[in-house]
Amino acid sequence: MGVEITTTGPLFDGRAERALADAAADARDDVAEFAEEHVLALTGQYFRHPTGYYESHIITSRVSADVALVHDQGVVYGPWLEGVGSRNAPVTRFAGYSHWRTTKTLVQARGPEIAERAVRRHLPEMGG
Numbered sequence: 071m072g073v074e075i076t077t078t079g080p081l082f083d084g085r086a087e088r089a090l091a092d093a094a095a096d097a098r099d100d101v102a103e104f105a106e107e108h109v110l111a112l113t114g115q116y117f118r119h120p121t122g123y124y125e126s127h128i129i130t131s132r133v134s135a136d137v138a139l140v141h142d143q144g145v146v147y148g149p150w151l152e153g154v155g156s157r158n159a160p161v162t163r164f165a166g167y168s169h170w171r172t173t174k175t176l177v178q179a180r181g182p183e184i185a186e187r188a189v190r191r192h193l194p195e196m197g198g
Contacts, residue, residue: 080197089195094136096192097185102130102138104184105177109140112169117151124151140173 080086106128113125127143142148149155153166 080195086196089192092195093189093192097188098132098136098138100188101177101181101184102140104180105140105173106130108176109169109173112167112172116167116169124148 080089110125110128113120113128117124124142124145124147127145128140129143130138130140133139147155150157150164151167152170153159153164153168155166157164159165
């Protein structure tokens with residue numbers, strides 16, 4: 071007497087694996103988009119005399135399949151604006167705006183929720 075086992079569905083035909091990869095990519099992109107939008111919102115809120123130059127240099131770059139980096143492309147006065155440059159307080163009265171540190175803290179708090187939403191969008195493709 072023999073037993074025949076048939077395996078079908080997303081888990082066995084590769085659809086679940088593709089959906090999981092898509093979910094991870096969407097999560098990476100969604101979190102990075104949130105970070106970029108937030109840092110730009112803070113620069114608009116905090117900067118007293120914006121020229122648009124600094125803001126135009128804030129971009130998101132994909133570093134690897136798993137990592138996206140939001141940055142200011144190395145604008146020379148970026149550390150001074152953030153408040154971590156050698157010419158910030160106590161050398162001068164300007165303490166900086168902390169727009170990057172504030173964004174990092176918010177992304178650490180909200181990132182898991184944003185990523186979870188991306189994964190939930192792909193659950194039906196995974197058979198869930």
